[in-house]
Amino acid sequence: MDPNQNQQTFNLNSNSNPHQYVFNTPRAPYQGQPESSLQQQQPLPQFESFPQPQPSTQSSLHQTLQSNPHDPYKNKTIHNLPSRDHVRSFFSGNFIQNIKHLDMAPTSAVPSQLNFITGNKNKLAEVQAILEGVIELRNQNVDLVEIQGTVEEVTRDKARRAAEAIQGPVLVEDTCLCFKAMNDLPGPYIKWFMLALGPLELHHMLDGFDDKSAQAVCTFAYCEGPGHEPVLFQGRTDGKLVASRGPTVFGWDSCFEYGGTGQTYAEMEKSEKNKISHRGKALDKLKGWLARRVDV
Ligand SMILES: O=c1[nH]c(=O)c2ncn([C@@H]3O[C@H](COP(=O)(O)OP(=O)(O)OP(=O)(O)O)[C@@H](O)[C@H]3O)c2[nH]1
Numbered sequence: 001m002d003p004n005q006n007q008q009t010f011n012l013n014s015n016s017n018p019h020q021y022v023f024n025t026p027r028a029p030y031q032g033q034p035e036s037s038l039q040q041q042q043p044l045p046q047f048e049s050f051p052q053p054q055p056s057t058q059s060s061l062h063q064t065l066q067s068n069p070h071d072p073y074k075n076k077t078i079h080n081l082p083s084r085d086h087v088r089s090f091f092s093g094n095f096i097q098n099i100k101h102l103d104m105a106p107t108s109a110v111p112s113q114l115n116f117i118t119g120n121k122n123k124l125a126e127v128q129a130i131l132e133g134v135i136e137l138r139n140q141n142v143d144l145v146e147i148q149g150t151v152e153e154v155t156r157d158k159a160r161r162a163a164e165a166i167q168g169p170v171l172v173e174d175t176c177l178c179f180k181a182m183n184d185l186p187g188p189y190i191k192w193f194m195l196a197l198g199p200l201e202l203h204h205m206l207d208g209f210d211d212k213s214a215q216a217v218c219t220f221a222y223c224e225g226p227g228h229e230p231v232l233f234q235g236r237t238d239g240k241l242v243a244s245r246g247p248t249v250f251g252w253d254s255c256f257e258y259g260g261t262g263q264t265y266a267e268m269e270k271s272e273k274n275k276i277s278h279r280g281k282a283l284d285k286l287k288g289w290l291a292r293r294v295d296v
């Protein structure tokens, strides 16, 4: 073992997936950080066998964390958490094969009432219908900043901000509509195209493209509280973008033709949509996970 390293063992375990990882923690303070800033703070743990960021990267990451006014870790002691760069490389690296669910499991049981943070009444109604009899849902409408990034990054960040805002456990969701001809754009930015074009014009986005195929993606995140790593549940449904058919009550429902039936979401009975929808599939995964964790 390297004499300049402390070795720490962490259990990143869930009921079904016990895993133990060993981190090497450098003894010396990071280059580029003043000694004084480290007095109350131990060095960030580093995943063994990862390409380690250079000291200058760690230093600028640290500064970014401390200077971003929206960052939930701002002014928090972060010595027990791997950096987000580490977490990202952890989940996109080889270790992913060993983790069946992306659950860096909550340390405590999930409360028997879930606080779903959304400002979208149609989403809320669907989630309530799908989770009826499974768990009691409460709702708070908190105006959350949504970052740019992949849907996973957007949803994780949303969950962290929501948990920070209400200082407790939260469920959030982010929905994407991805067009194959556009390499999955607009994805998480579909909301802004809907606001600009409306359901009657949305299909014109693919005028000029032969491939009209689209995928609806729903990603839920449960976050135990401020400073905790969110757990993600994702569902995807294939279809295509069509000229609006059916009621234009909910977002792009009338422009998304489900591949299985040839009906738009808006033409389907709600209960039928919920069985095959991106949201229904994501919530099936959440239900399975909750069954093992809800505090009853
Ligand atoms: O036809 C639809 N069928 C659906 O099943 C569906 N789910 C979401 N949407 C729309 O897609 C955008 C997602 O943006 P989004 O995830 O950020 O939601 P939001 O900002 O409305 O609420 P929230 O972020 O407070 O939860 C928003 O325009 C939503 O209206 C849907 N449209």
Ligand SMILES: [Mg+2]
Pocket (backbone or CB within 6 Å): 146, 191
């Ligand atoms: Mg939103």
